[in-house]
Amino acid sequence: MEHNNKYEVTVLLPAYNEEGVIGRTVEKIRALHPDFEILVVDDGSTDNTIEEAMAAGANVWPHPYNIGNGAAIKTGLRCAQGEWVLMMDADGQHQPEDIARLLEHKDRFDMVVGARTRQSETSTHRDLANWFYNKFATYVTKFPIEDLTSGFRLVRLSVARQFIYLLPNTFSYPSTLTMGYLRSGRSVKYVPIQTKARTGKSKIKLLRDGTRFFLIITKIATLFSPFRVFLPASFVLFLLGICYYGYTFMTQGRFTNMSALLLNSAIIIFMIGLVSEQINQMRYDRVE
Template sequence: MSSSVSVILPAYNEVTSIGAVVSAIRCIHPEYEVIVVSDSSTDDTARVAKSLGAIVYEHPYNIGNGAAVKTGMRHASGDVLVTMDADGQHDPADIQKLVSYIPEYDMVVGERSLNGQASVRRAVGNYLYNGFASYVAKFKVKDLTSGFRAVKREVALEYLHLFPNTYSYPTTLTIAVLRSGFSLKYMPIRVKSRKNGKSGIHLVKDGTRFLMIIIKICTLYSPLRVFLPVSGMMFLLGFINYAYTYLSGGRFTNMSATLFMSGVIIFMMGIISEQICQMRYEYKK
């Protein structure tokens, strides 16, 4: 592969692992650009990374993992951008496995096994998110939240403005890429345990954020995938309510009328949103 590669490592207080990660990348791929973005770390993360030859950018205050990735992508010079964790979970030896499938694919994502999940609850949550994302994207999403991925520079930069500043950027990038018609491949990877033993992702708070991002990206690129089921549910509830009130009292109630009207309104909102979405694609062409 002749394209240049930039490896982006968002880091926050990862002094115990950043040295080993940067050293391994530079040993295996000395020709790769290694960028470490310290999200206002309070330890020596930035200093250690810089001493080992990485290009280091520092945030003046803690903004978030996604913001660090955006900073790295804006400054990267490679044709292929690789993002991976700085906590030692991802094996630098797997980078070549991902990069080797580009430019055949627009993005290649490292797929974690069940054993690679941080906990059983996280594994179950990711399974549910993967299923919902698969419905939205019409593609079998195997690992929605994996931060280990290689993507063409022009593809990543096209959706950079959509990235949240939090841990949810992999979710946004995955669905945006799939709904825009770009190609994606999943590649099984090895995942090690964190050296500091703790994760910055909270199941409830970040899980809710992941769900909202899936819905937001879906309504941005394929609105009817959200509006149509909701509209159908309103019609179904209206029919059930009407059947009950008609059989029990021979009446057509205001509740049934409200549910039917809500179904129509939501459906029409979906049609309008779909037309706006199509107009955006025509404008980009």
């Protein structure tokens, strides 16, 4: 089958102040896959990231200022010339040798994700946070999520472009993309990989970004499967209302305002969830 794409695969690397490692990363990819397009999207770096990437042979698309990791991915999806796009971090965590392992599954799955194993060089607090996110996403999508936040993933460009309008400009684009694919009935494959400790200082701050990321994950959950969030909340309030009414009826022989508030809140949240589910379904008419 003929394709209009110039390359079979584009390796997309979003980069921000990665001058110390970007050159070596690009050179490794070129040595292993000389026929692939290597596209570096520089997100407003203030060092020599652009020069190092170009010297190593990558195509570079610069942002005029720092917008965000997710914004760099969106730019890359718009500019990529490959039929398939393999996204990976530019900070040395992901190994170019693992690219071939993801490509083995490209003809059977819509998205192939490198899932970090316990042998990966990651911090304990981040492992704990990822475990929580994976469990929460598994509940929302009804699909076993092994690594929700992995930035090492392979997608067909024509399909991924349909989800650009959903992707945020922040680090949470992998979560949004994964849940978007699963919500639209597309297949996802996880391949175990081992990552190395990043070169340089992490751009993610635990307290600031951890709290923000939890809110983002909750927002993503309500975006893709509203009832999976609203229904439990409604049920808990309804149960509390019934129990409190039973307690006040036995002790005071009356129906209190608090019982009415809890039951009304349960009904309101249920109806909001129902409306959100309908809006969510209409929004997906935009995706084939």
